[in-house]
Amino acid sequence: MSGPGTTYDYVIVGAGSAGCVLAARLTEDPDVRVALIEAGGPDAAQEIHIPAAFPALLKTAVDWDFDTEPEPALGGRRLNLPRGRVLGGSSSLNAMIYVRGNPADYDAWARAGAEGWSWRDVLPYFLRAEDNERGAGPHHATGGPLTVSDGRSNHPLAQAFLRAAEEAGHPRNPDFNGPTQLGVGPYQLTQRNGLRCSAAVAYLHPALERPNLTLLAGTTALRVAFEGERAVGVEVAGTGAPHLVRAEREVILCAGAYLTPRLLMLSGVGPAAALTAMGLPVRADLPVGQGLQDHYMALINFRTDQQSLLGVATEENAALLQTQGRGPLTSNVGEAGGFFKSSPERQLPDIQLHMAPAIFHQEGLGPVSEHGWSWGPCVLAPVSRGAVALRSPDPTAAPRIAHRYLSEPEDRDCIVAGLRLALEIAAQPSARAVTTGPFDVPDSDSDADLLAFARQAGQTLFHPTSTCAIGAVTDPALRVLGTEALRVVDASVFPAVPRGNTNAPVIMAAEKAADLIRGAQSPEKTQDQEALR
Structure with missing residues (x-):
């Protein structure tokens, strides 16, 4: 048990995803003592484990x-930004899509100074992380902790x-x-037996079985x-009096990309002028919170006379x-999609589509009372950058996110x-055959x-990154510049958001950080993997 005076390595x-990976990997050494601090509670809610139920967690x-x-x-809209406050973090709330990004993303990081x-x-x-049900090969592996599987819903609307x-x-x-990333298909998912x-x-x-x-x-x-x-520890509040976990x-x-910069700034690591204005000490003057990126998505919605995911929560x-790990409740909602180039001149995809066999509107929070289906693009390689800042010196205040x-x-x-591309798909015979009219287009x-x-109509795609980027706030070993014994391991260290869903890259980064x-x-590379260069 932790209490005043308790010390760990x-x-x-x-x-969240990175913390779970690190807790597991670092405690593989029985002589290493690890404390894992989490504001949320256990991942016990059945809606967490039933894939199709994740929108109910928002x-x-x-x-x-x-x-x-x-x-x-x-137009001055405030957008909802869900993030997991529970064991597993956002991997307990997300759509479970397993995409690594484009190899060119990581090569660009390295060219910009993220050595390694x-x-x-x-x-x-x-x-190393992956246990893919398709088996091992040059692009995939088996035997890792993270089960990656083909979707079992295969909803007719997705087809x-x-x-x-x-x-x-x-x-x-x-x-x-x-x-290649280009083209359309069903997404592989981080699911195990549905x-x-x-x-x-x-x-x-x-790992929790380890003492x-x-x-x-x-x-x-x-x-x-x-x-x-x-850095010698973390001041915490929970049950009992606040104390230091050393x-x-x-x-x-x-x-994560919102709360790691908040914690750093509360600790005196961040933009000096902003910290001074808040009455906080300045330990290291760094652009913490700057460079925020995300994938912005806009979905079009149509009515259908086909059975959607509406009403599938039956006994x-x-x-x-x-009993069988199949059926519509295995749906991750975003079952299919693809990667596209907005113009032939582009070398890399800059649009990603996600498709759901259900109406998904008003940022996933809108009421659904009829059958429908939806799909739409995100800006896959955004240029726009935002920032995370403190709202006040109160450590319980939500950060200011722009x-x-x-x-x-x-x-x-x-x-x-991307929207024009989505509408072109809607105009095709296979889409028109099951569409009865527009819902939100x-x-x-x-x-x-x-x-x-x-x-x-646009919304977050739940992929915030880059607020403690390598080269600006952290070094390539993810150590915070100007400090000792302090590291950041989550999506905030990404120099730019990768071309794809971000959970797999976060798990990769934590495996590497371990x-x-x-x-x-580093794990050994096979000749087949070397050939992928």
Whole structure:
């Protein structure tokens, strides 16, 4: 048990994806003592483990339920920003899509100064994490903690979407983590036997059986404690009086792209002028919170006379899920999609589509009382950057989050091109055959109407990154510049958001960080994997 005077080798803040990986990997050494601090509670709610139920988790006790500041390019709208406040973090709330990003993303990181983070460097860590039901090969691995499987729902509306996309001229791609990202297909998922395989399921729960791992759930990290430049622990509040959880070796922040910068700034690590204005000490003057990125998404919704995911929460389907690991409750909602280039001249995809066999509107919070289906683009390689700042010196105050979505013309052009692409798919015979009318769509396919729709209907794709980026706030070993014994391991260290869903990259980064912390060698690369360069 933790209490005043309790000391560990490593103190980790945040039991999200990265924190779960690190807690598991570092405690593989029985002589290492680890404390894992998590503000939320256990991942016990059945809606966490039933894939199709995840939208019901939004704005509940397991969601931090943040909002943006008024977004200037979106007419002053405040967007909802769900984040997991529970064991597993956002991997306990997400749509379970397993996408690594494009190899070029990581090579660009390395060229920009993130030494050791090229595709060649990170691929072994993706593979070490993975247990893919398709088997091992040059692009995939088996035997890792994280189960990756093909979707078991295979909803007829998802199949209709894929047929329509092919009719629109887009090739079928059986593996977005294979030789190419381009094309359309079903997503692979972090599921095990049809149930969610979160980072808590894959990494943390098995590790909790070890006596050298202490989980401090329901505990809020207030600030990092320093002696000189060295981080020596974390001040926490939970049950009982606030106290210090001491770290002999390192403090490791894994609280995510919104909360890690908040904790750093509360601890005196951040922009000096902003900290001084808040009456906080300045230990290291760094651009903490700057560079925020995310994938901005806009979905079009249509009515259908087909059975959607509406009404599938029946006892029969629950029994099918529990006994056979199949049926509509295994749906991750975003079952299919694809990657596209907005123009032939582009070398890399800049649009990603997600498709749901259900109406998904008003940021996933709107009421649904009829059958429908939806799909739409996100800006896959955004230029727009935002920031996270403190709202007050109170460590319980939500951070001030300004994404500045669509603030750059390139991003506006991209979302317009993506919506036009989505409407072209809707016009194909396979889509028209099961569509009975519009539910929430642009007024026309003109640039002005498409952009107006994007501004009004768009939302986060739940992929915030880059607020403690390598080269600006952290070094390539993820150590916080200007400090000692303090590291950041989560999506905030990404120099830019990858081209794809971000959970797999976060798990990769934590696997790599575990080796950096332990001084271990990178997993060996096979000749087949070397050939992927």
